[in-house]
Amino acid sequence: MSSLELRGITVRYGRFTAVENVDLLVPEGTVTGLVGGSGSGKSTLGKAVVGLAPTRSGRVLVDGADAAPRRGHSPVQLVFQNPYASLDPRMSVGASVAEALPDGVSGRRTPARERRAARDAEVARFLELVGIDPARAVLTPDALSGGQRQRVALARALAARPAVLIADEITSALDVSVQGAVLNLLRRLQRELGFAMLFISHNLAVVRYLCDQVAVMDGGHLVECGPTDRVLERPEHPTTRNLISCVPTLALAEEAS
Numbered sequence: 369m370s371s372l373e374l375r376g377i378t379v380r381y382g383r384f385t386a387v388e389n390v391d392l393l394v395p396e397g398t399v400t401g402l403v404g405g406s407g408s409g410k411s412t413l414g415k416a417v418v419g420l421a422p423t424r425s426g427r428v429l430v431d432g433a434d435a436a437p438r439r440g441h442s443p444v445q446l447v448f449q450n451p452y453a454s455l456d457p458r459m460s461v462g463a464s465v466a467e468a469l470p471d472g473v474s475g476r477r478t479p480a481r482e483r484r485a486a487r488d489a490e491v492a493r494f495l496e497l498v499g500i501d502p503a504r505a506v507l508t509p510d511a512l513s514g515g516q517r518q519r520v521a522l523a524r525a526l527a528a529r530p531a532v533l534i535a536d537e538i539t540s541a542l543d544v545s546v547q548g549a550v551l552n553l554l555r556r557l558q559r560e561l562g563f564a565m566l567f568i569s570h571n572l573a574v575v576r577y578l579c580d581q582v583a584v585m586d587g588g589h590l591v592e593c594g595p596t597d598r599v600l601e602r603p604e605h606p607t608t609r610n611l612i613s614c615v616p617t618l619a620l621a622e623e624a625s
């Protein structure tokens with residue numbers, strides 16, 4: 369089980385400060401929901417964690433140590449909103465997942481044929497984990513539905529054995545009918561594999577279903593953070609109250625659980 373800690377993260381795009389001095393702890397093996405209005409800096413903070421944003425200052429700690437990539441593999445993986453953009457359209461989905469596997473799944477001295485077989489078995493294992501028939505590994509993403517692509521994107525992220533997963537609005541591009549299935553899958557895998565997760569969403573019902581803790585952003589600042597029930601039932605910050613008042617009912621969470 370792993371934890372994620374952000375200390376004093378500041379991100380600037382030119383002179384514009386998109387994220388300012390954010391401290392956040394995602395305790396070992398738990399899920400923190402990151403919510404806030406559009407443009408509040410959620411995606412920028414998620415990108416900063418994986419080094420994809422112009423971070424001016426701050427530290428990212430995984431299990432208490434600086435989260436530097438080890439042998440080219442980052443301990444933090446990011447899954448984006450749009451599964452159409454996150455998979456290479458020219459690569460088979462099997463190859464996309466295989467690319468994410470850490471080196472040396474089997475030893476370098478093993479014959480190429482055996483290495484390939486071991487790699488294929490690993491790819492099949494991860495596709496099965498997300499509910500995709502491994503026989504579909506040969507297909508390119510255009511042969512899959514949006515929900516299936518998002519499952520493959522998840523398989524690819526998990527294949528890298530992340531200690532931390534950042535999920536940025538991963539169901540918002542999907543048809544409502546498959547959103548629940550992808551969220552259930554994510555919750556199950558998070559519990560089984562024990563990674564820490566930063567779950568970025570504007571959907572408070574989904575956050576209530578999935579998250580142990582909720583962090584609220586406004587204008588690049590983290591304005592409130594606490595246990596999910598406390599934050600949603602007794603919000604302390606006006607921004608949080610505002611977000612809650614925009615949801616006519618949080619009934620979806622009851623349906624989903």
Ligand SMILES: Nc1ncnc2c1ncn2[C@@H]1O[C@H](COP(=O)(O)OP(=O)(O)O)[C@@H](O)[C@H]1O
Binds near residue numbers: 381384410
């Ligand atoms: N690449 C970029 N260049 C300049 N400004 C950006 C860039 N990405 C995001 N921003 C700005 O930073 C702010 C936060 O954006 P973002 O992190 O995407 O918010 P959210 O995910 O909460 O909707 C917004 O004002 C947005 O316009």
Ligand SMILES: [Mg+2]
Binds near residue numbers: 410
């Ligand atoms: Mg965003």
